[in-house]
Structure formats: C-alpha cells, structure tokens
Amino acid sequence: MRKRKGAGRPTIADVAAQAGVSSITVSRALRDPQKVSERLRAKIDKAVRALNYIPDTHASALASSRSNVVAVLVPSLTNNVFSDTLRAIYDALDASPLQVQLGNSRYSATEQERLIGIFLSQRPTAVIVSGIDQTPAARKMLEEANCPVVQIMETGPDPIDMMVGFSHYQGGRAAAQHLIDQGYRHIGFLGARMDPRTTRRLAGFRRALEDAGMFDPDLVKTTTTSSSVTLGGVLLRELARHRPDLDAVFCNNDDLALGALFGAQKAGISVPDQLGIAGFNDLEMMQAACPSLTSIRTDRYGIGRHAVNMIQAVLEGTPPPEKIIDLGFDLQMRQSSDRRHILASGPA
Amino acid sequence: MRKRKGAGRPTIADVAAQAGVSSITVSRALRDPQKVSERLRAKIDKAVRALNYIPDTHASALASSRSNVVAVLVPSLTNNVFSDTLRAIYDALDASPLQVQLGNSRYSATEQERLIGIFLSQRPTAVIVSGIDQTPAARKMLEEANCPVVQIMETGPDPIDMMVGFSHYQGGRAAAQHLIDQGYRHIGFLGARMDPRTTRRLAGFRRALEDAGMFDPDLVKTTTTSSSVTLGGVLLRELARHRPDLDAVFCNNDDLALGALFGAQKAGISVPDQLGIAGFNDLEMMQAACPSLTSIRTDRYGIGRHAVNMIQAVLEGTPPPEKIIDLGFDLQMRQSSDRRHILASGPA
DNA sequence: TGACGTGATGTTAGCGCTATCATTATGTTA
DNA sequence: TAACATAATGATAGCGCTAACATCACGTCA
Numbered sequence: 001m002r003k004r005k006g007a008g009r010p011t012i013a014d015v016a017a018q019a020g021v022s023s024i025t026v027s028r029a030l031r032d033p034q035k036v037s038e039r040l041r042a043k044i045d046k047a048v049r050a051l052n053y054i055p056d057t058h059a060s061a062l063a064s065s066r067s068n069v070v071a072v073l074v075p076s077l078t079n080n081v082f083s084d085t086l087r088a089i090y091d092a093l094d095a096s097p098l099q100v101q102l103g104n105s106r107y108s109a110t111e112q113e114r115l116i117g118i119f120l121s122q123r124p125t126a127v128i129v130s131g132i133d134q135t136p137a138a139r140k141m142l143e144e145a146n147c148p149v150v151q152i153m154e155t156g157p158d159p160i161d162m163m164v165g166f167s168h169y170q171g172g173r174a175a176a177q178h179l180i181d182q183g184y185r186h187i188g189f190l191g192a193r194m195d196p197r198t199t200r201r202l203a204g205f206r207r208a209l210e211d212a213g214m215f216d217p218d219l220v221k222t223t224t225t226s227s228s229v230t231l232g233g234v235l236l237r238e239l240a241r242h243r244p245d246l247d248a249v250f251c252n253n254d255d256l257a258l259g260a261l262f263g264a265q266k267a268g269i270s271v272p273d274q275l276g277i278a279g280f281n282d283l284e285m286m287q288a289a290c291p292s293l294t295s296i297r298t299d300r301y302g303i304g305r306h307a308v309n310m311i312q313a314v315l316e317g318t319p320p321p322e323k324i325i326d327l328g329f330d331l332q333m334r335q336s337s338d339r340r341h342i343l344a345s346g347p348a
Numbered sequence: 349m350r351k352r353k354g355a356g357r358p359t360i361a362d363v364a365a366q367a368g369v370s371s372i373t374v375s376r377a378l379r380d381p382q383k384v385s386e387r388l389r390a391k392i393d394k395a396v397r398a399l400n401y402i403p404d405t406h407a408s409a410l411a412s413s414r415s416n417v418v419a420v421l422v423p424s425l426t427n428n429v430f431s432d433t434l435r436a437i438y439d440a441l442d443a444s445p446l447q448v449q450l451g452n453s454r455y456s457a458t459e460q461e462r463l464i465g466i467f468l469s470q471r472p473t474a475v476i477v478s479g480i481d482q483t484p485a486a487r488k489m490l491e492e493a494n495c496p497v498v499q500i501m502e503t504g505p506d507p508i509d510m511m512v513g514f515s516h517y518q519g520g521r522a523a524a525q526h527l528i529d530q531g532y533r534h535i536g537f538l539g540a541r542m543d544p545r546t547t548r549r550l551a552g553f554r555r556a557l558e559d560a561g562m563f564d565p566d567l568v569k570t571t572t573t574s575s576s577v578t579l580g581g582v583l584l585r586e587l588a589r590h591r592p593d594l595d596a597v598f599c600n601n602d603d604l605a606l607g608a609l610f611g612a613q614k615a616g617i618s619v620p621d622q623l624g625i626a627g628f629n630d631l632e633m634m635q636a637a638c639p640s641l642t643s644i645r646t647d648r649y650g651i652g653r654h655a656v657n658m659i660q661a662v663l664e665g666t667p668p669p670e671k672i673i674d675l676g677f678d679l680q681m682r683q684s685s686d687r688r689h690i691l692a693s694g695p696a
Numbered sequence: 697t698g699a700c701g702t703g704a705t706g707t708t709a710g711c712g713c714t715a716t717c718a719t720t721a722t723g724t725t726a
Numbered sequence: 727t728a729a730c731a732t733a734a735t736g737a738t739a740g741c742g743c744t745a746a747c748a749t750c751a752c753g754t755c756a
Binding site: 009054057059061067077078080083084086087090099100101104117118121122123228229230232233255258262263265266284285287288289290 | 403407410425426432447450466469576581609611613614638
C-alpha cells in the first residue's frame, strides 16, 4: 500500500537482507552477540558497517518497553558541586550505549517529583537522583519504577534502592570541631538556601558546639536566598556588626566562605587571627585563595563514578555487595583557620 | 493472540474508549487542539485527567519520525559560563513539551562531531551547539538535519542556520584597550585551554596592543591545560618573574583573573597600582572580590534564552527576522584596573 | 438542485524494533 | 537407540502512536 516517506536511514531489515539472515538475528547479534554463532556475527557486523547502520532508539524502546536512558536529577546546574558529579556520570557512561537525560529540580522537591514522573514515562534504564528527601509520591514512583535507582550526594538510613554520598551532618560537625580545636570561641554559621543537606550540616555544626558548651543561636546567620560569593560577604558583615565578638565562621559552602574572606578583607578584619573561616566542599579555588581557605573536601567526582558503577553492576546481574556507599570527607586545614602559631605560644 | 505484558500504563486507546472517540481524535486533541471540536476536546481532556494518561514519547517519535528532544552540545559541564546558558535553556523549555538532551564535547571538535551523529539519530526537534568551529562533517550533518540549528556563544559570518552570541575578538580588544586607557604600558595576556574562542580573544587583545604600538609576544603566557584559579596564580607569577616590568594582565577568563589576584597578593604585588587585572565573562564573584575585579560582562543567560526563542519561533512558523543575534558585551571597570586616581594626578 | 468545497472525525496501515513462541540441528543420557 | 535437553535461528505479532487517506455532514453557489 501507500508507503511512508522514511528518512532513508537503513533499518535492521536492510542489514538482515544484506547479511542474508532474519532481522531478529541481527537484533540479537547487536544486543547479545554470544547468542549468535560466530559465522553469522561476522557477516552481520560487516553489513552493519557497510550500511553505516544506527539502531533507532525509539523503535527499540517501544518494542522492549525499555530505553537506553539514564535519568539524572540534580537540584542545580550552576552549582559546581553538581557539575563535578555530572561530569563523572557523563565520563563513566561514555563508553556505554546509555545516554543521560538530565533534569534540574531547582532545589524543589515538588519539581523533582514532577520530573521523576516525566522521566519515568520514558522508561529509563536507571535513575540517579540527588538527595534523600524525595516527596512520598516521588519515592513511591521510584520504588515501583522497576529499574536501578541511586540516590546521590548524601547517605541515610533508608535507601530507595542504592545510595552514594557522605554524611553532611558529620561534615558540619567536623568543621565546627576543627574551629573549636583551633581555639575559636565565638563561632558563627553562615548559610544560604538552607536545603536539606545544608540544614543537616547546620545540625552537625550545632551538635559540636553544644557538646563544647559553646552554641549560640544568635551566631547562626542563614537565608533562603541562593548562595553566592557576594552573599557571603554580606552575611559576614551583618553578623560581625551585630556581634563584634564573632571570631570564626563555618560557611555552608565555599562560595560563602570566599565571600566571607573578601568581606573580612574589606572590613579590615584579619584572617585567621581575628576571624577563622571554614567552607564546605573544597572547590579548587579554596587552596588558591590568599589566605588559602579551610574546607571540608568531598569526593563529588567519585560520587558520580560510583553511582554509575553500581548501576552497571546491577544491569550486568552482579549487584554491588553494599547498597550504601559512604565516601566520607576530609577536612583540609589551610591558612584561614590555622592558629597553631597562636596555640603554640600559650593559652588563648 | 498472546499478549505482551505492558506495564499497565494507560494508552491513547484507553483514553479514546473512555471518551467515546477514536484514538486518532485523542492524538489530535493533544497535539493540535483546534483541530477537534470543543465538545470532544472537553470529553478527551476529562478522560486524560481521569486516567492520568501520559503519552509515550518513544511511540510518538517512532510513528512521526520526530522526537520532542532538543539536542544541546556544550564543551564543558564545569565551566560556569556554560551552566548559565544551560540554565536559561532549561528554564525556557520548561513550559514546552520539549526535553533537553545534553552532550558534553569536552572542547573537542571531533567529540562534538561524534555526539552530533548520535543525537541526530534521535531525530531531534532542534539542535543547539556551542561555537562556530564545527568539523566539516559535523557541519554537513547539521545542514542536512532538517531541523532548526542554533550556534551559540559566538557570532560569525557564516551560520549553519541561526546564531546567538557575541564577538570574542571584540571582547578581547575592548579589554586590552581599557588597560591601555588606564595607563598600563606592559600588558600581558594569561590564557588557558586556548580553545577557538579564547584564541579569538587573544587576537583582539593583540590587535588593540599593536594599534597602540605596545604588543610584546613575550608577555603572552598561554597553556593548553584547562583553566583554574590555581593556574591563574601560577601563570601570573611565572610571567611576573620573567618580566618584572609587567604592569597589567588580561586574563582570558575570570578564574584565571581571580587566581592572578591571589597570586599577586601572595607575591606582595599591589593591585591595581603595580598590576592591573581584567578578566572575561564577569562571573558573580568578580564584583565581590577584594579588590573587585574588572571583567567583560557577557550575557550567558540571554544567549540560552534567545536560542530557545529562535527555535520556538521557527517551529511556530514565524522564523526570526535576523538569523544572527549579537548580544554584545559590557566592560565592567572595577578596582583591579582603576587607575583614575593616578591618571588624574599627572602623567605616568 | 446538484456539483463541490470545507471541517470534523474515523479507518487503516505502518514506524523499526523485540518478545514470544516455533522450528530445526546437535549433543546427551539411560 | 529412544527420549530428551540444548543451542541456533526464524516467523509472527505486537509495542503505542501518527501519516495518509476515507468518510460524512454541512453549507455554498451557479
């Protein structure tokens, strides 16, 4: 009957004809070569190359109810933290036939839920989703998605399926403990956005100070606006004006920490002597700053790499022994909080 | 006959049955509502909502040889310049049924070509690609792709289809001219990566200095390694050691400029008096730095927004009057290159 | 009044692949 | 050697949607 146009791209039937086999054999040879005899496989490979055949992803997905898409959901495209992890995911998937479908939830759990719905309608091979604070509906969808799911950036007690990250609570606690150990006594907290991970860093910070009998809610300065270097300076100067006894700040990310450094410099406050500064994530600029900035180093690239590894392991039928991978963190002490010279010369 | 499982998700036939119409009418009602009478449209909408129907993108793409994918190719996921543009693209496409398929070419033209091949096999609705330096094969593929193509980040004389960006050559030239105007006489160039855009900035820089009779190739310090704040400090100190007469640097991006500032601070070189610094792109941190840093402001978000607008205009049948949009740039003079106090008090 | 345009809806046949059996050839066991 | 497992290949029928044509109910105009 009437024929549709067709873009003229070769189909699996063309390959089959050229190789003298049936199309299902071509399909098998491409998807699972060991199911086809070596003789036919060679013929088919040759035909594929001769015709420059590229399988149609949509037809494949429709027929198999399965796509080659890995859905990845991050809360921000501009935050370097996520771009490092994304880069790892793209790098790791590079050699595989899997494609990334990236969604930006803008730090909104409901937006994340919406995107999960859209992405699942593409029947992805796997889902990578940031954080552990999905809405109940989103969690339910993912549990029923019938594909590997990895929650990244954070660890928690109750994975949907798998998890790679670290404890933001412990990170915040370690940063605070470090400032205490350096002899600071009026330690503030600068926080932007206050998403769930940030909030847990604050909780860890608070715990460390409470244990040391030093927690003062008046020294916690937070805002829900998004983070920036400029904001770090603004928050620092507001807090320092309000509380002249402030002698250190833990900033919930590195942008704020850099901004706090600039703010201190503008206000003539010397770092680290009059003010200690610590950040979170240890972006590359932290060690280059003058003075260099203390931060909690996190393995963002590793998180992406591990997430893909776990997915591939499941797809290959050898699920990873551990459902939860905690990559931890490292405190990188640098000049901005180094008071060893003062500590050595006597008690504060 | 034997039935396949089917994930149980409602199909267009279920909606049609519920609404008491044929499935093609449902299809039309969803894709082009004005082709269906108001009465049926209401019924169909109701059925769609009742069943929570979500169209299958793969089936649609297979049947129509057209997907809802906009392919976007950027050279880097970690460079803030591109994440700003990406954010704009995601924001602008948010209300439409179009989905972004993102590829990372890692600053490699051959990798870009490979990805274009993969993406075109998904028959995208449109393609957004960074830069104007496609390989001949890639250019040919895009010309034959039979969909809108927008080259972004840069303008040039010979668009594949459409273009949004600005002239990096003129940007580099303006930065150099500014440093000349501020009375600097031994102006260096710090460059990382040296991709095509960077190279054109250098060409503009060179032109301005040559016009002023001040170009000195010995003051151009470049590397092909990727850019970082740390690298900015390293390059600056190497150049300053080699050429003590250096009195200003134009850095081909803001990371290098920030690093140069830190490097100068570590070396005890005062900015802007002993050394002027200018960057490129005007990331948010530039104005927060201490001293604040001069930069060439570019409208990265606007580039993404315009690119999507142009695509949507074409899809709606009202192609934009201009194939090339030049969004220009603005020099933001700040403390790091401000010598008006010196210029005012007499000749250098 | 009858040939004909117009808009709304329906029928049918694919799009290019793969799931599910069916078939055939080959080896294996009692 | 009969009965049966195993491996390699094929035939067929969809997956869920839409392009292309068909039909039908109106109105229009000479």
